[in-house]
Amino acid sequence: xxxxxxxxxxxxxxxxxxxxxxxxxxxxxxxxxxxxxxxxxxxxxxxxxxxxxxxxxxxxxxxxxxxxxxxxxxxxxxxxxxxxxxxxxxxxxxxxxxxxxxxxxxxxxxxxxxxxxxxxxxxxxxxxxxxxxxxxxxxxxxxxxxxxxxxxxxxxxxxxxxxxxxxxxxxxxxxxxxxxxxxxxxxxxxxxxxxxxxxxxxxxxxxxxxxxxxxxxxxxxxxxxxxxxxxxxxxxxxxxxxxxxxxxxxxxxxxxxxxxxxxxxxxxxxxxxxxxxxxxxxxxxxxxxxxxxxxxxxxxxxxxxxxxxxxx
Amino acid sequence: xxxxxxxxxxxxxxxxxxxxxxxxxxxxxxxxxxxxxxxxxxxxxxxxxxxxxxxxxxxxxxxxxxxxxxxxxxxxxxxxxxxxxxxxxxxxxxxxxxxxxxxxxxxxxxxxxxxxxxxxxxxxxxxxxxxxxxxxxxxxxxxxxxxxxxxxxxxxxxxxxxxxxxxxxxxxxxxxxxxxxxxxxxxxxxxxxxxxxxxxxxxxxxxxxxxxxxxxxxxxxxxxxxxxxxxxxxxxxxxxxxxxxxxxxxxxxxxxxxxxxxxxxxxxxxxxxxxxxxxxxxxxxxxxxxxxxxxxxxxxxxxxxxxxxxxx
DNA sequence: CAATATAGTTGACAACGGCAACTACATATA
DNA sequence: TATATGTAGTTGCCGTTGTCAACTATATTG
Numbered sequence: 062x063x064x065x066x067x068x069x070x071x072x073x074x075x076x077x078x079x080x081x082x083x084x085x086x087x088x089x090x091x092x093x094x095x096x097x098x099x100x101x102x103x104x105x106x107x108x109x110x111x112x113x114x115x116x117x118x119x120x121x122x123x124x125x126x127x128x129x130x131x132x133x134x135x136x137x138x139x140x141x142x143x144x145x146x147x148x149x150x151x152x153x154x155x156x157x158x159x160x161x162x163x164x165x166x167x168x169x170x171x172x173x174x175x176x177x178x179x180x181x182x183x184x185x186x187x188x189x190x191x192x193x194x195x196x197x198x199x200x201x202x203x204x205x206x207x208x209x210x211x212x213x214x215x216x217x218x219x220x221x222x223x224x225x226x227x228x229x230x231x232x233x234x235x236x237x238x239x240x241x242x243x244x245x246x247x248x249x250x251x252x253x254x255x256x257x258x259x260x261x262x263x264x265x266x267x268x269x270x271x272x273x274x275x276x277x278x279x280x281x282x283x284x285x286x287x288x289x290x291x292x293x294x295x296x297x298x299x300x301x302x303x304x305x306x307x308x309x310x311x312x313x314x315x316x317x318x319x320x321x322x323x324x325x326x327x328x329x330x331x332x333x334x335x336x337x338x339x340x341x342x343x344x345x346x347x348x349x350x351x352x353x354x355x356x357x358x359x360x361x362x363x364x365x366x367x368x369x370x371x372x373x
Numbered sequence: 374x375x376x377x378x379x380x381x382x383x384x385x386x387x388x389x390x391x392x393x394x395x396x397x398x399x400x401x402x403x404x405x406x407x408x409x410x411x412x413x414x415x416x417x418x419x420x421x422x423x424x425x426x427x428x429x430x431x432x433x434x435x436x437x438x439x440x441x442x443x444x445x446x447x448x449x450x451x452x453x454x455x456x457x458x459x460x461x462x463x464x465x466x467x468x469x470x471x472x473x474x475x476x477x478x479x480x481x482x483x484x485x486x487x488x489x490x491x492x493x494x495x496x497x498x499x500x501x502x503x504x505x506x507x508x509x510x511x512x513x514x515x516x517x518x519x520x521x522x523x524x525x526x527x528x529x530x531x532x533x534x535x536x537x538x539x540x541x542x543x544x545x546x547x548x549x550x551x552x553x554x555x556x557x558x559x560x561x562x563x564x565x566x567x568x569x570x571x572x573x574x575x576x577x578x579x580x581x582x583x584x585x586x587x588x589x590x591x592x593x594x595x596x597x598x599x600x601x602x603x604x605x606x607x608x609x610x611x612x613x614x615x616x617x618x619x620x621x622x623x624x625x626x627x628x629x630x631x632x633x634x635x636x637x638x639x640x641x642x643x644x645x646x647x648x649x650x651x652x653x654x655x656x657x658x659x660x661x662x663x664x665x666x667x668x669x670x671x672x673x674x675x676x677x678x679x680x681x682x683x684x685x
Numbered sequence: 686c687a688a689t690a691t692a693g694t695t696g697a698c699a700a701c702g703g704c705a706a707c708t709a710c711a712t713a714t715a
Numbered sequence: 716t717a718t719a720t721g722t723a724g725t726t727g728c729c730g731t732t733g734t735c736a737a738c739t740a741t742a743t744t745g
Contacts, residue, residue, distance in 0.1 A: 067493065074504070074505065074508060080512050083435075084515060105391075114692080119692095119693095125733065125735085126694085127693090127695075127734075128734075134694085151692095151740080152740065191510065191514060195507045195508075200388075203504070220543045220553075221539075221540045224542070224544075226536070227561070228537040231532045231535070235533070236499075242568060243568075244532075245568060246565065249561055426724095437702060438723080439726075440702050462723080
């Protein structure tokens with residue numbers, strides 16, 4: 062990939078800022094007639110909070126206190142706003158929209174939604190999804206802690222998932238541990254064998270998704286009639302520490318029990334600390350260790366096992 | 374994937390707009406002291422165009438003509454701006470920054486760059502790349518025709534590329550033709566075999582990138598000492614029609630000739646019209662056809678060949 | 686209790702920015 | 716060639732937006 066220098070990155074971001082500033086300007090439709098931009102923003106806050114104080118809004122929007130005071134007085138005069146004195150602090154007053162205020166906000170809100178819907182409508186379904194994912198990625202990268210509605214979701218596999226697993230594992234282990242292409246070969250081989258002999262009743266893939274993007278996966282393969290093998294567990298960096306790995310392994314164990322296996326086994330490397338922690342937590346025990354040279358590094362391989370008959 | 378309704382998409386975009394508006398506000402540092410927002414924007418345009426007229430700027434920024442006129446007069450009074458009468462049209466005057474104007478613009482520009490650089494600096498290298506890619510994707514989706522500096526770029530393979538090929542092919546053919554998971558099995562198998570027996574001198578992978586993202590790939594595998602096999606050619610939808618497929622195949626043919634193969638062969642399906650067109654253009658000929666049932670569909674497979682000794 | 690901080694208000698005032706009338710030149714039409 | 720229409724840019728008018736600082740009233744701190 063042609064590495065971009067920091068300057069090029071900066072100018073890419075600046076270009077985006079100019080572009081998007083204009084885009085938003087167009088979407089705002091030169092501010093919604095009866096309200097100035099600042100008023101519209103205040104209105105939005107009033108509509109989307111429960112009984113804020115003036116200071117809450119001032120801090121959120123970074124407005125001048127005097128200016129805000131006048132905007133609010135104006136709203137009150139127009140009977141859009143109600144102010145109720147606080148019991149605990151007589152300086153502050155709780156703000157809320159009146160029914161009339163709600164009514165005034167609605168079209169403004171709808172217009173904005175309609176404009177955006179129209180914009181989305183020019184895109185195909187796939188592009189829409191890409192757009193939403195891209196903007197959410199930007200927000201997440203720039204540190205907006207979005208309370209993702211669902212923290213994460215597990216599902217069975219879909220077309221492309223197994224290729225994705227090879228793709229991501231190869232990159233992850235190359236970046237983090239410097240493993241060479243032979244690891245990708247191994248992963249591809251495992252996946253190819255898995256699909257070719259796929260037994261839906263006794264084998265399964267789980268993919269973890271967060272905000273619509275794949276963030277991890279694992280698969281259970283049949284080693285023998287009584288032994289299940291857990292393979293290719295991995296989590297994307299941004300999804301670690303959320304308990305997703307634990308859930309994936311738990312699902313595997315549950316499935317293996319249900320499918321009548323006696324034992325579950327897995328093969329891993331001693332340096333994969335995060336994964337090891339998860340296995341340990343899941344009740345697996347190391348039963349064998351072996352130094353070897355693979356993937357361009359000196360490694361210590363480990364075989365772990367879990368007895369599925371015992372209820373831990 | 375949990376399909377988002379249009380409403381959820383709209384609200385995701387709106388949330389982003391609010392978030393990003395604030396972000397840009399912060400980056401602008403409450404407008405750069407000696408200039409108002411509008412002035413700063415005008416200054417930016419003046420600095421980044423060669424001899425625009427007032428109307429050019431007015432249209433670009435959507436400013437009121439009177440307002441702009443005053444801003445420009447103000448700049449001229451401050452000796453930041455030079456206006457030269459046009460020969461061809463005596464109504465208009467060409468605008469350009471004086472040396473002093475450049476000097477006034479520089480810190481403003483630097484500040485903006487510095488702020489963005491600082492923001493980027495809080496991210497890891499990988500995250501920076503993701504951010505740039507995400508904003509560029511947004512721009513592209515929203516129809517900003519960015520003259521991508523390089524239309525596209527071909528490179529050899531890196532970790533993850535082969536997994537990526539399986540991943541994307543499986544999804545593409547599932548979406549476009551409804552092929553089932555057995556195609557993914559085949560692709561994974563091909564890739565696994567390819568890596569396992571990889572012969573750097575006589576085998577090769579090309580990946581096409583556009584704006585830093587993979588958009589297509591192909592590989593040349595050794596069928597026998599004298600026969601090369603072209604495999605797994607594909608292009609992402611957004612990269613079609615740009616001549617990338619043609620380039621990929623040309624590279625394959627060139628490489629195969631250079632590596633001493635006598636003949637190049639490939640296997641494809643009659644319904645893959647786009648790919649077929651590229652093969653035909655590359656001089657390949659169909660030498661065999663066969664109906665078969667695979668990937669959950671009734672298909673007609675074709676074997677194509679190209680004699681590498683003839684110079685077409 | 687005095688000192689200090691916080692919530693919110695008010696007046697003064699500079700700047701922003703939209704509108705419309707206007708000049709000067711250019712282009713189309715007959 | 717005369718006339719109409721269009722475009723580039725300027726100017727005055729004027730309401731709106733938004734900043735600053737002074738001020739009141741209540742809370743908090745030590």
